[in-house]
Amino acid sequence: MSAYQDLMVFQRETEALSQVAGRLGWDQETMMPRDSAPQRGEEMAAMETVLHARRTDPQVADWLAKAETSSEVEVAQLRHIRRSFERASKVPAKLASEIARVTSQAQGKWAEAREADDFKAFAPVLKEVVSLKREEGAALSAGGDVYDAMLDDYEAGATAAELSSMFDALRPRLVALRAAVLDAPAPAALSGKFDEGAQMKLSRQIAKTFGYDMAKGRVDKAVHPFSSGSGLDVRITTRTSETDPFNCLYSTIHEVGHAAYEQGINPDYLLTPLGQGVSMGVHESQSRIYENQIGRGCAFTGWLYGQMRDAFGDFGIADEDAFYATVNRVQNGYIRTEADEVQYNLHVLLRFDLERAIIARDIEVDDLEAAWNERFKADFGFAVDKASNGVLQDVHWSVGLFGYFPTYSLGNVYAGCLNEAMRAAVPDVDSALARGDTSDATRWLRDNVQQHGGLYTPQEVIEKACEFAPSEAPLLTYLEDKFGGIYGL
Structure with missing residues (x-):
């Protein structure tokens, strides 16, 4: 075989082993017995040793030097x-x-500390994680910007300076919109109790409505919802709250966006570097457009209202229009994953700034909870009441995902661009969504984004789909129009 063919055979085995490692992580979050954690840590370390050896095998360099390409x-x-x-x-x-x-x-240890609302119990292991990630970042940056080197793992080619400029353009209009909305009369909130078994049943139905192939996936419960896997095995998790069914339903839609991306990639790319989402920013664009522009849009919520009444009976919301307003209700809250569209990015920007400060040693782990609480009070105007609503609410830092958080807001920006382009290309999309038919919208996303996998760079994927360079403008226009209409601004 040619050098290219030899390399791809070797790479296919590496990709398969990487999927096995990912399955261990999925199991840890969903089914693993609690006291198995020390052994699982050793298993994960052993898998990483094998994967690292393959990724750095000198033979790879030799194949790369000799490989000839024709496509x-x-x-x-x-x-x-x-x-x-x-x-x-x-x-x-x-x-x-x-x-x-x-x-x-x-x-x-994060999950235990979160349950106990005890950041001090988590701090020692977080110090270990931060120390190791700083060391890794220093190695990757080779004298350059350490945080940029970390960011590159999740959004190749992006820099903190570029993202800061984009986020600085987002912040003033988001803050102004939030102030105007919170000064206006609020729509009714959901009240009562909603059977958690019925929530899970409806969430699985909605997953299928958005095109999630349950023959190649499954829906389970976890502390923090996530999507795992690619190709023929893509799994998602959600969570339930007896008093807040939207937490379950919209977490499911969000994770289905991630999973649909992986399931929608050209099958010819299976178990190759192209066979997964190209970046977390592009990945997040899919989860956010599924969840928000489609799932929280007036057309789809009209259909969802009927499904909710079938599942739970009369739950106190008079009609479809009132339900649309309730789904998109803006209110003060602590939790990023439960935040409305107006305030969500402000949660992300808080984390982006704090983790850059941690990596730069401007703050240390022992000071993190106080720094979080101070910043939250400044940004949102009220105090954090407990650690699980503050610094312990997200899993990301415990697993070393420094550089990941800004891709959430970048994904929102991408989603704003894609929504504008999709609606121009499929002008009657809302007619189908009002019937609970998402196929026109999801087909456009699959054809223009998902099928490409890693074929193009992140920015190229968005530019090719939208036929314009990504910017924050479409997202801001969408938010101002939507919430201006709901709140009569």
């Missing part, structure tokens, strides 16, 4: 493999293994 796909495959090889080669194998071991164990 756009082959060029893209080599781009990803070369990038992975160069990045992995900068990180010592022992460090990569230790990060896998510590973050696996830290995840369980």
